[in-house]
Amino acid sequence: MISALEHHSNIVPWQMLRERGVRLVVAPVDTAGGFDLPGLERCLGPRTRLVALTHVANVTGEMLPVEAIVRLAHACGAKVLLDGCQAAPRLPVDVAALDCDFYAFSGHKCYGPTGIGALYGKRALLEAMPPWQGGGDMIITVTFDETLYQAPPHRFEAGTPDISGAVGPAAALDFMTQLDRDAIAAHERSLTGYARARLAGVAGVRLVGPEATAIGVVSFTVESVHPHDLATVLDQHALAIRAGHHCAQLLMDRLGLAATARVSFGVYNDEADVDALIAAVEAAQRIFGG
Amino acid sequence: MDLRELYQDVILDHGRHPRNHHALAAPSHMARGHNPLCGDRVTIFLRLDGARIAEASFEGRGCAISTASASLMTELVIGKMVAEANALFRIFRAQATEVDAPSVPVHLIEDAERLAPLTGVKAYPARQMRDARLARLGNGGEGRRRRCRRQDGVRR
Ligand SMILES: Cc1ncc(COP(=O)(O)O)c(C=O)c1O
Numbered sequence: 001m002i003s004a005l006e007h008h009s010n011i012v013p014w015q016m017l018r019e020r021g022v023r024l025v026v027a028p029v030d031t032a033g034g035f036d037l038p039g040l041e042r043c044l045g046p047r048t049r050l051v052a053l054t055h056v057a058n059v060t061g062e063m064l065p066v067e068a069i070v071r072l073a074h075a076c077g078a079k080v081l082l083d084g085c086q087a088a089p090r091l092p093v094d095v096a097a098l099d100c101d102f103y104a105f106s107g108h109k110c111y112g113p114t115g116i117g118a119l120y121g122k123r124a125l126l127e128a129m130p131p132w133q134g135g136g137d138m139i140i141t142v143t144f145d146e147t148l149y150q151a152p153p154h155r156f157e158a159g160t161p162d163i164s165g166a167v168g169p170a171a172a173l174d175f176m177t178q179l180d181r182d183a184i185a186a187h188e189r190s191l192t193g194y195a196r197a198r199l200a201g202v203a204g205v206r207l208v209g210p211e212a213t214a215i216g217v218v219s220f221t222v223e224s225v226h227p228h229d230l231a232t233v234l235d236q237h238a239l240a241i242r243a244g245h246h247c248a249q250l251l252m253d254r255l256g257l258a259a260t261a262r263v264s265f266g267v268y269n270d271e272a273d274v275d276a277l278i279a280a281v282e283a284a285q286r287i288f289g290g
Numbered sequence: 291m292d293l294r295e296l297y298q299d300v301i302l303d304h305g306r307h308p309r310n311h312h313a314l315a316a317p318s319h320m321a322r323g324h325n326p327l328c329g330d331r332v333t334i335f336l337r338l339d340g341a342r343i344a345e346a347s348f349e350g351r352g353c354a355i356s357t358a359s360a361s362l363m364t365e366l367v368i369g370k371m372v373a374e375a376n377a378l379f380r381i382f383r384a385q386a387t388e389v390d391a392p393s394v395p396v397h398l399i400e401d402a403e404r405l406a407p408l409t410g411v412k413a414y415p416a417r418q419m420r421d422a423r424l425a426r427l428g429n430g431g432e433g434r435r436r437r438c439r440r441q442d443g444v445r446r
Binding site: 224226227228229232233236243244245249252258259287288 | 354
């Protein structure tokens with residue numbers, strides 16, 4: 001089971017499994033694009049095997065009530081995988097306290113390089129899982145008749161690993177852990193709240209998604225300015241934002257939007273950046289509003 | 291590049307008030323385009339009278355540049371022979387994506403000049419549709435998949 005908030009990377013792999021008889025269920029979102037816990041509860045059942053949800057939604061910044069989700073899913077005998085791509089750089093994440101079964105995140109969202117990430121799994125589950133790929137380094141002994149596999153995690157890392165690729169995220173995570181993780185979360189929450197409040201004050205701007213637990217990203221549309229035109233104008237003001245569907249077409253379809261503009265914050269942003277954003281949005285309105 | 295060069299008045303005008311922005315009642319040809327990266331969906335309608343384009347229109351909307359380009363295209367192809375429209379298309383593609391200015395036959399110079407404001411996208415690779423077909427002047431049905439580069443702002 002996934003939700004309508006998911007990034008394509010938490011949709012497409014599960015769709016591929018449908019060929020093997022897996023049924024994919026999509027838990028609903030409410031009309032504002034917010035996560036719907038009772039809706040998820042209604043979808044859960046004795047045949048639910050895995051609930052794979054985002055921890056923080058990449059379009060709306062909404063933080064999901066993951067503790068409650070884990071409890072509900074476990075009560076049905078389902079395992080839980082959380083997509084932490086947006087959460088890991090922003091929140092202190094304690095996988096043991098969350099009690100999730102798997103947790104995934106990407107290096108490039110944590111100030112590290114692209115193309116590499118991490119997957120956490122509970123040891124007992126990993127030990128029960130067969131390797132998904134064979135090769136060197138993942139074995140204890142090999143004979144022509146039989147091969148004994150290493151214990152996890154080595155069992156899942158066939159071949160010479162991407163050592164140089166792993167050095168980058170390790171350094172990035174060291175950088176992040178030297179900062180106070182609670183302070184990062186507080187900083188991101190306060191910037192998100194400030195940006196939402198300032199954007200809400202601009203006539204013609206519509207914020208996408210619920211406010212309550214939003215952290216780190218703010219999606220919005222501007223009347224009479226298409227998100228891609230807005231991104232180009234903002235770029236000229238030295239503001240880098242993302243425009244488009246953000247690899248979340250399920251959500252965009254539910255919201256009836258083809259594209260939004262999205263700002264996302266990092267530890268280096270401050271309120272002056274938000275003020276510059278507001279000025280640039282108003283400049284775009286002057287160009288296209290006419 | 292200055293923003294006003296990209297967003298010239300013609301583009302802003304056609305972006306706000308696209309011409310021929312409706313479906314045709316009895317099209318002879320139709321093509322759908324969906325840009326999976328930016329989400330734009332456009333449907334183009336044609337009614338051919340022999341080898342002449344009697345009517346052209348479009349539905350759907352994207353950014354100012356894509357809306358203006360669809361709008362200007364419909365204006366320019368109406369009344370043209372299919373072969374002429376194809377020639378204009380090739381010239382425009384070259385104008386908008388290639389370094390060297392294409393040579394333009396005399397009878398198409400005026401049309402090519404009307405499209406010139408759109409060539410500002412040359413400085414913005416992310417705003418170009420790399421292998422788009424401006425109009426599939428064939429038996430449309432399912433339009434061809436279009437690709438454009440991801441639209442991310444440039445870092446400071
Ligand atoms: C919530 C979320 N999940 C998954 C991804 C995909 O990560 P990757 O492209 O590294 O697979 C992203 C961002 O790209 C994301 O924001």
